[in-house]
Amino acid sequence: MVWWRDQKFRAIALQLLAASAFIGLILWLTGNTAANLAKRGLTVGFDFLGRAARFPISESILSYSPTDHFWWAYTVGLGNTLFITVIVALTATVLGLMLAILRREDNPLAQGAGTTYVEFFRNTPLVVQLLFWYALVTVGLPSIDAPLNPLPGVYLTERGLYLPALSLNGLDMPVRAKFNFEGGLNLSPEFVAMYLGLSLYAAAFIGEIIRGGLEAVAKGQTEAALALGLAPKQALNLVLIPQALRIIIPPMTSQYINILKNSTLALVVGYPDISFVTATTINQTGQALEGIFILMLVFFTISIATSVAMNLYNARVALKVR
Amino acid sequence: MRLISRQNDLMGRRGLVIIGFAAALSGALAACSPAPKPASNAAPAGKAGSTLATVQKHGYVSCGASQANAGFSLPDDKGYWRGLDIDMCRAVAAAVLGDQDKARFVPLTGQQRLTALQTGEIDLLPRTTTWTMARDANGVNFTFPNYYDYTGFMVRASTGATKPADIKGASVCVQTGSITEVIFADVSWRQKLDLKPVIFDNVSATRQAFFSGRCDALITDASSLYSVRATQSKNPDDYVIFAANDEANPLTPAVRHGDDQWFDIVKWVFQAQITAEYLGITSANVDEMLKSEDPAIRRLLGVEAGYGKALGLREDWAYQIIKQVGNYGEVYDRNVGKDSKLKIERGLNRLQRDGGLMVPLPFS
Numbered sequence: 210m211v212w213w214r215d216q217k218f219r220a221i222a223l224q225l226l227a228a229s230a231f232i233g234l235i236l237w238l239t240g241n242t243a244a245n246l247a248k249r250g251l252t253v254g255f256d257f258l259g260r261a262a263r264f265p266i267s268e269s270i271l272s273y274s275p276t277d278h279f280w281w282a283y284t285v286g287l288g289n290t291l292f293i294t295v296i297v298a299l300t301a302t303v304l305g306l307m308l309a310i311l312r313r314e315d316n317p318l319a320q321g322a323g324t325t326y327v328e329f330f331r332n333t334p335l336v337v338q339l340l341f342w343y344a345l346v347t348v349g350l351p352s353i354d355a356p357l358n359p360l361p362g363v364y365l366t367e368r369g370l371y372l373p374a375l376s377l378n379g380l381d382m383p384v385r386a387k388f389n390f391e392g393g394l395n396l397s398p399e400f401v402a403m404y405l406g407l408s409l410y411a412a413a414f415i416g417e418i419i420r421g422g423l424e425a426v427a428k429g430q431t432e433a434a435l436a437l438g439l440a441p442k443q444a445l446n447l448v449l450i451p452q453a454l455r456i457i458i459p460p461m462t463s464q465y466i467n468i469l470k471n472s473t474l475a476l477v478v479g480y481p482d483i484s485f486v487t488a489t490t491i492n493q494t495g496q497a498l499e500g501i502f503i504l505m506l507v508f509f510t511i512s513i514a515t516s517v518a519m520n521l522y523n524a525r526v527a528l529k530v531r
Numbered sequence: 532m533r534l535i536s537r538q539n540d541l542m543g544r545r546g547l548v549i550i551g552f553a554a555a556l557s558g559a560l561a562a563c564s565p566a567p568k569p570a571s572n573a574a575p576a577g578k579a580g581s582t583l584a585t586v587q588k589h590g591y592v593s594c595g596a597s598q599a600n601a602g603f604s605l606p607d608d609k610g611y612w613r614g615l616d617i618d619m620c621r622a623v624a625a626a627v628l629g630d631q632d633k634a635r636f637v638p639l640t641g642q643q644r645l646t647a648l649q650t651g652e653i654d655l656l657p658r659t660t661t662w663t664m665a666r667d668a669n670g671v672n673f674t675f676p677n678y679y680d681y682t683g684f685m686v687r688a689s690t691g692a693t694k695p696a697d698i699k700g701a702s703v704c705v706q707t708g709s710i711t712e713v714i715f716a717d718v719s720w721r722q723k724l725d726l727k728p729v730i731f732d733n734v735s736a737t738r739q740a741f742f743s744g745r746c747d748a749l750i751t752d753a754s755s756l757y758s759v760r761a762t763q764s765k766n767p768d769d770y771v772i773f774a775a776n777d778e779a780n781p782l783t784p785a786v787r788h789g790d791d792q793w794f795d796i797v798k799w800v801f802q803a804q805i806t807a808e809y810l811g812i813t814s815a816n817v818d819e820m821l822k823s824e825d826p827a828i829r830r831l832l833g834v835e836a837g838y839g840k841a842l843g844l845r846e847d848w849a850y851q852i853i854k855q856v857g858n859y860g861e862v863y864d865r866n867v868g869k870d871s872k873l874k875i876e877r878g879l880n881r882l883q884r885d886g887g888l889m890v891p892l893p894f895s
Binding site for chain 2: 248251252263264265266267274275276347348352353367368386387388389391397398399476477479481485488489491492493494495497
């Protein structure tokens, strides 16, 4: 056989060709970027991370002061992103489970309610929903001078929710100062809009994934379990759910990663997540490439980590074929 | 001794110019206009690849504009852009292309503006941009401040606040992507005011949040506060504006790094407007002034040739600016000063002669 007709040779040659084209493209892009940056007199590097950030962050889980460094500002933004992602994922999973059960009920009212919810939240854009919740809090609630006070120490105002907080000295009640309530726990309208908006949106998808998983297990499985004399609860826990989980987990991984990525929409309601910090950093320093690079790296890392964790869990619940 | 030798120099130049002037007069323009005209009107072509050449090729100057900032840049009800920053761009268009309307405006957010300039989407950024070191060192060149501003708080008059110390613990609406953010943090931190920032990505959301009661105060450039108060509040007297600190904020049109000629042109376009005010030349009397014997006026208006050519422009470049756009005083009064809705005092923006910071550089 002629050497270029050899299938093995062809396969390797094609791979090499594709790889070198790709590497060439990357090299060209890098060189071009460097040349353009130099031409425009832009400095490149991550030195700026060690400088004082100087800009404010409106609320954060980690403590932050404008005298802190840019890298800490990033960390604080990341903290907010992870916080909102985790609580939204938990809330949406619980809500989603409830939705799935609702839609599998025989009661037409329950079924109808579940279906309406899913169709409504799944078929409107998330940005619109976030803006809706934000407007509901800031325009719908009364001004700080005449707050709704349903329970002692609980105030609903256009500036968010003020709640009593647990502290070492017992309950810390919010007290009205000249301009704001001081003390207690304040859930800002930005946070409330993000939490509600993301949770309710994600719950619609998660509900459908769970329902789909449960429906996908052949009806005969449940019938067989009941015929064997298992109680309905046992049939659910020992037969139905273990088989459904195999189907549910892979799309759930995507949903959790989606929640993480959708949290960047915080920008529209002004919740200071990591993309918000990145945008501000770029504007204050002009280091656009570096800022976006860090943002991409962070999201990539978290997404991959989520994926790996979910895959491990999936392997545990997977069908064991012996 | 020195004075005499300078006068001699001027006399010599004047002789030359009279010849050039006569030539121009007897040329194309002789037919109808008895008024003198600037020496030569041939526009030299810019060097290939330069910003000047690009602008000449396109036939318009592309400028960054604000999304909504009455007095500085805002389209009127017919869609015609007006404002102090807009007139800066129109002055450049008048100088470079001979027509103030050969300018296009790209509305940009605070976040987009520097990138738009650096990447060449716009040729000039006259958009209430504060001259800071970090920005200057990072890819743009600042020309001359065309407006000295300060950072202010606007609060409801009913709170009785008149200085930053009066608003301890207040919620403050802040727009991200601006130097205001940094000033806000500095003021709050230095004076231990414990101010609560409510941060927004766009201008209108920030203002709306303030008026709806989400915040007690709005912080931004005082010029914008005046503009917002004049145009967006139900009753302007319900709000007071006071300075956040004692620093002047030089709002400065910027150009890209790497094109010195364009940098020079924009600097001197602004200087021409300052100098015109200094010399008493207005859009109304500029034609009259062409007949002036004053050498400074003759140089500025291009009756004496050479100054336009040095910049790579037509000799009548400054004449066109003043005729079409006006001198700095006219531009100020019309857009933000006494003839506008904003009625901002000239203050720091007076000529140095009158006690302000606007210094006319020697036009020679």
